Amino acid sequence: MRRRLLTAVAAGVPLAAAVYLPTASADTGSSASQPRTCSTVTVQAPAGTEVESVVSVDRPAGAVDVPEIPPLPASQVTGVPAYCDVTVTLTHPGEGDHAKVKVWLPQNGWNGRLQTIGGSAFAAGDYGTGLADAVKNGYAAATTDAGVKSYLDTSWALDTEGRVNTSLLKNFASRSEHEAAVVAKQVIGGYYGRAASYSYFNGCSTGGRQGYAEAQRHPDDYDGILANAPAISWDEFEVATLWPQVVMNNEKTYPTGCEFDAFNAAAVKACDSLDGVKDGLVENPARCDFDPRRLIGTSLECEGKQVTVTAADAAVVRKIWDGPSTTSGKKLWSGVPIGGDLKFPNLAGTQRDADGNLKGAPFPVPAVWVASWLEKQPAFDVSTITYSRFTQLFRQSQAEYDKIIGTDDPDLSAFRRSGGKLLTWHGQQDQLIPTQGTVSYREQVERKMGGTKRVDDFYRLFLAPGTAHCGLNGQTDDLGALRAWVEHGKAPGTLTATLTNTSGAHVTRDLCAYPKVSRYKGHGDPAAAGSFRCVPPSRH
Incomplete structure (x- = not known):
């Protein structure tokens, strides 16, 4: 476990009265006799920002309704436990932006961890589905909208004079993601009376790019980063x-x-x-x-x-x-x-x-x-x-x-020194983000940082055959593999996944850590992971 000091400036804003609990690896609900409420703690503005407002609401157990956000329809997540819903709005003085950070905190059964959820397309964060799923699994969950719009609404791109809104582009690129990490950790500390034992980032596509931006620019924000089908090299791809x-x-x-x-x-x-x-x-x-x-x-x-x-x-x-x-x-x-x-x-x-x-x-x-x-x-x-x-x-x-948004710096030495772990999978049939762009970045990191073995110590890439853009979501326990790596030092040599072949049949496969590739052993059921082995590419 790595404890981090949150650097913050500016005046604090009341949020909820601190509830001090015994330090433990997880909140098992033993404090049920002292139910938490969203009462008063202090949130200090991350460096370079001001806190415009804080809104906190106790949400009862039940369903979370996720609104329609084109092109996605409305949806519902059921079975969500009671949680405290905190929204902190930040601005950068003189820039006119208003970026919201949402933090959902399970009232009971907290597993002692933070999970921050990334965005998709031109949306910087999650609209409720990822947050609700994280809370269902015991995490304190966070996300940010970076002050921009939704998946395909880019009306924020230019200002009223037709110039690029560089403030919002910086937010979308990386600035707001870091500030969300700072705010989320403060809110967690104030609500539970102790810091999160481990902090994780979880994203695919734009969310994957945000994860790489965190590793490159803010290497102390997260213990583990799950960044899949990442939209890195944004300016080029x-x-x-x-x-x-x-x-x-x-x-x-x-x-x-x-x-x-x-x-x-x-x-x-x-x-x-x-x-x-x-x-x-x-x-x-x-x-x-x-x-x-x-x-x-x-x-x-x-x-x-x-x-x-x-x-x-x-x-x-x-x-x-x-x-x-x-x-x-x-x-x-x-x-x-x-x-x-x-x-x-x-x-x-x-x-x-x-x-x-x-x-x-x-x-x-x-x-x-x-x-x-x-x-x-x-x-x-x-x-x-x-x-x-x-x-x-x-x-x-x-x-x-x-x-601003290239997100392709191959020097991850600060992230390695911080003890962080970066795990990525990318579909080999990604129709929206060319897979070879991620492979090329991984190879650049190896050249910069001393070869495959040294990079494997903290960064592993898995390529998934027959898999479309973000197509492994829910088909592999990637977050579990990352947690085992971060918390128990068990580096994943393979990542077991359920794939769909051209006949529409589901098959299991142990995805190999790059640069190794999967090779049929010559016998056994081709639909079973055990019929394949990982070999160096020269033998493939």
Whole structure:
């Protein structure tokens, strides 16, 4: 256990009267005769901020209703125990922002730990689902909205004069996440009368990027960071993931969704046995050399009509898989991995216009990044981007935003010294964040910090075959593996997961710690994890 001192300045704000309890590894509910309420403690503003308000409410046991936040529908989490719901609103003086930090504290049965929940797309935090699940499992839970809007509402990107709102971008990039950690620990200390024994961060996609930002910039905030399918190298990959649309628009070729599916199915079938057995999973799509021209002339039934795959269709798919490059052929970023779903609503989405013609339907996150943060015109038509203009935008994004939101600093030495542990998994068929971007970052860390073994001491990466974006959520006990590593020194050599193969069947697989790969033993049920072993990539 690592105790940390919270650095804070400015005047305190009353929150709840401190309830002092005996120090223990967990609150087992023995204090039931002295029920807690959200009464008064002091929250001091994290450095550089002021506390605008504190609202605290005792919530009874029952269901948590999560509101509809487009594109996600409303939902409900049942069986949530009684908890104290605290909202602290922070501002950075002179910047006009208002960032909310929410902390939910189970009234009984606290396990002595903090779990902070990350965001998704352009949302910086959680709207209730992750918080409720964490509280159900005994954690004190926290999240922040960073003062921005929701998943796809980026009206905050530019100020009234059309300039980038750098204050809110800094919040979204990393500043608010650190401040949430500071506030959450204070609130926990005031409510329970002692500090959390261990602090964890849990996020996927944008949440994964936030976890890496914490490890890179605030290495003392968390004992363990679970950062999956991370949106690191944000300034580069966000532009890179607009590439499928740029290709289709410039080649004036728009394959249907079923054509994209046919290319993926053929590639997966051709490369299925690379791990030693045909099991409906491609262990490493980066090694798959399937040539999409093999489908030229194939007849398919799409949308009730017969279509024939053309050479132009195959050329578009090849460019998308290869990833963005300059007009001279220099590679800029990795492409969508083979097997990753390309069709609408994903990166190569197409839709029919009023005349029935197929047109590109860009995924909103990279489209908005280019329109608002690069062109500074929210209504900008990304379908007009040429190949040469794409390269210019890629370079512009690097130049303007790498230091703010790149989240790709390979020097994790301070995090290692702090004793922190970083665990990541990434789907090998991630259709939204190219898997090889995470692999590339891990390799940069190894080069910076002395090789695989030294990095494995505190940072482990697992790649999941056949898995889409954030597709292992709920299919593996990743947080349990991280806790065992942090609290008992049991570094995970494998991560057991439930995967879905091309037939739709569920199989178990022990994901290997990178750079090792999974290899069929030559006997046994291909659906069972025990039929595979982890081997160095040179033997694969």
